[in-house]
Amino acid sequence: xxxxxxxxxxxxxxxxxxxxxxxxxxxxxxxxxxxxxxxxxxxxxxxxxxxxxxxxxxxxxxxxxxxxxxxxxxxxxxxxxxxxxxxxxxxxxxxxxxxxxxxxxxxxxxxxxxxxxxxxxxxxxxxxxxxxxxxxxxxxxxxxxxxxxxxxxxxxxxxxxxxxxxxxxxxxxxxxxxxxxxxxxxxxxxxxxxxxxxxxxxx
Amino acid sequence: xxxxxxxxxxxxxxxxxxxxxxxxxxxxxxxxxxxxxxxxxxxxxxxxxxxxxxxxxxxxxxxxxxxxxxxxxxxxxxxxxxxxxxxxxxxxxxxxxxxxxxxxxxxxxxxxxxxxxxxxxxxxxxxxxxxxxxxxxxxxxxxxxxxxxxxxxxxxxxxxxxxxxxxxxxxxxxxxxxxxxxxxxxxxxxxxxxxxxxxxxxx
DNA sequence: CTAGTGTTTGGGCAACTGCCCAAGTTAATC
DNA sequence: GATTAACTTGGGCAGTTGCCCAAACACTAG
Numbered sequence: 001x002x003x004x005x006x007x008x009x010x011x012x013x014x015x016x017x018x019x020x021x022x023x024x025x026x027x028x029x030x031x032x033x034x035x036x037x038x039x040x041x042x043x044x045x046x047x048x049x050x051x052x053x054x055x056x057x058x059x060x061x062x063x064x065x066x067x068x069x070x071x072x073x074x075x076x077x078x079x080x081x082x083x084x085x086x087x088x089x090x091x092x093x094x095x096x097x098x099x100x101x102x103x104x105x106x107x108x109x110x111x112x113x114x115x116x117x118x119x120x121x122x123x124x125x126x127x128x129x130x131x132x133x134x135x136x137x138x139x140x141x142x143x144x145x146x147x148x149x150x151x152x153x154x155x156x157x158x159x160x161x162x163x164x165x166x167x168x169x170x171x172x173x174x175x176x177x178x179x180x181x182x183x184x185x186x187x188x189x190x191x192x193x194x195x196x197x198x199x200x201x202x203x
Numbered sequence: 204x205x206x207x208x209x210x211x212x213x214x215x216x217x218x219x220x221x222x223x224x225x226x227x228x229x230x231x232x233x234x235x236x237x238x239x240x241x242x243x244x245x246x247x248x249x250x251x252x253x254x255x256x257x258x259x260x261x262x263x264x265x266x267x268x269x270x271x272x273x274x275x276x277x278x279x280x281x282x283x284x285x286x287x288x289x290x291x292x293x294x295x296x297x298x299x300x301x302x303x304x305x306x307x308x309x310x311x312x313x314x315x316x317x318x319x320x321x322x323x324x325x326x327x328x329x330x331x332x333x334x335x336x337x338x339x340x341x342x343x344x345x346x347x348x349x350x351x352x353x354x355x356x357x358x359x360x361x362x363x364x365x366x367x368x369x370x371x372x373x374x375x376x377x378x379x380x381x382x383x384x385x386x387x388x389x390x391x392x393x394x395x396x397x398x399x400x401x402x403x404x405x406x
Numbered sequence: 407c408t409a410g411t412g413t414t415t416g417g418g419c420a421a422c423t424g425c426c427c428a429a430g431t432t433a434a435t436c
Numbered sequence: 437g438a439t440t441a442a443c444t445t446g447g448g449c450a451g452t453t454g455c456c457c458a459a460a461c462a463c464t465a466g
Contacts, residue, residue, distance in 0.1 A: 126372055
């Protein structure tokens with residue numbers, strides 16, 4: 001009966017990951033220490049190195065888990081959108097909760113920066129980002145948006161940039177930004193390069 | 204003759220600031236220590252607290268000095284641009300040297316994140332950012348770009364976002380991004396409602 | 407019961423942290 | 437020369453850092 005030690009161990013591991021995520025946001029990637037994480041998780045400091053090979057691997061695990069979760073929670077919303085505009089609106093709407101100084105925004109940025117200094121993190125983040133952009137680009141292409149790959153890249157970058165700037169200036173809201181970003185999705189009706197020639201989208 | 208001690212002191216102070224700037228980029232804001240900065244600057248550790256009240260004030264001073272310099276070096280270029288498109292092109296061109304993983308890009312992002320946790324830094328960065336956006340918005344307004352303030356905010360945010368993403372994906376180049384971001388500058392000939400239908404742009 | 411497996415504890419090590427300070431240097435002023 | 441002010445040194449303090457490990461614990465299988 002009761003819980004096995006293995007189960008309790010798994011739970012402790014989760015608590016460590018969650019605590020690490022919180023602390024990355026609060027103190028910054030390099031400001032997190034093993035003892036801090038252990039205290040937040042309510043366990044003794046020695047346990048950190050039982051469940052994780054190093055502090056670095058704990059932080060990497062925690063950050064990427066959180067990022068994948070955040071993206072996974074947005075993706076189904078995007079799937080249900082019909083037009084690229086709707087995709088963007090939903091993306092920005094889901095961003096409305098992210099004030100820039102919130103946990104998710106800061107975690108993303110912290111992880112991007114960590115990626116600058118850690119090849120392993122960089123590879124993992126690049127993968128996640130590519131997975132996010134791929135379906136977005138496909139959708140843009142289907143609806144005749146010019147240069148869909150570059151546009152998807154800019155949309156992703158702009159959303160992250162807005163997230164960043166909101167921390168410094170709360171007047172940068174989703175409402176004020178949305179109509180501007182929508183212009184990015186302009187169809188091109190003449191030839192411009194080799195892009196798919198966008199009919200329209202009534203459906 | 205020779206140099207006075209005051210002059211040498213000023214030079215040491217500068218070396219400390221420069222060393223701090225480099226180390227923020229290399230190790231992250233919270234990863235910089237007094238002894239590290241002193242070693243990089245080629246002085247003894249005790250000197251840090253002679254020239255600066257605290258490590259925090261050294262980092263703040265260093266980061267904001269570097270940011271103001273970076274922006275100041277771009278602004279004259281923008282002044283000479285005639286159309287908003289030209290402004291954007293020049294902005295992106297100057298960004299070409301910033302590969303995302305370069306010193307300037309990382310320093311900007313590190314400082315944004317530090318601003319998240321330090322009110323003093325936040326205030327200073329917000330000021331610098333506002334100073335950058337103000338003339339940009341005015342220029343956009345003069346050329347009939349819709350919602351100039353919001354557009355300037357998005358342009359600034361997007362540029363920073365692109366800078367961030369380039370660190371993870373070098374294929375996000377200024378060339379691929381420029382034509383997409385240009386769409387943001389679409390003129391609006393009617394009153395603004397929803398999607399701009401992009402008349403044309405003969406200028 | 408014993409053995410075995412997985413988890414947890416608490417203490418320890420050597421290195422590092424921000425900050426301080428008495429004593430020293432140097433050049434300008436009297 | 438003596439005094440002054442600015443700058444510099446090197447050592448020290450108390451606290452923190454990542455990581456390690458012997459011992460204790462909990463629970464299962466034989």
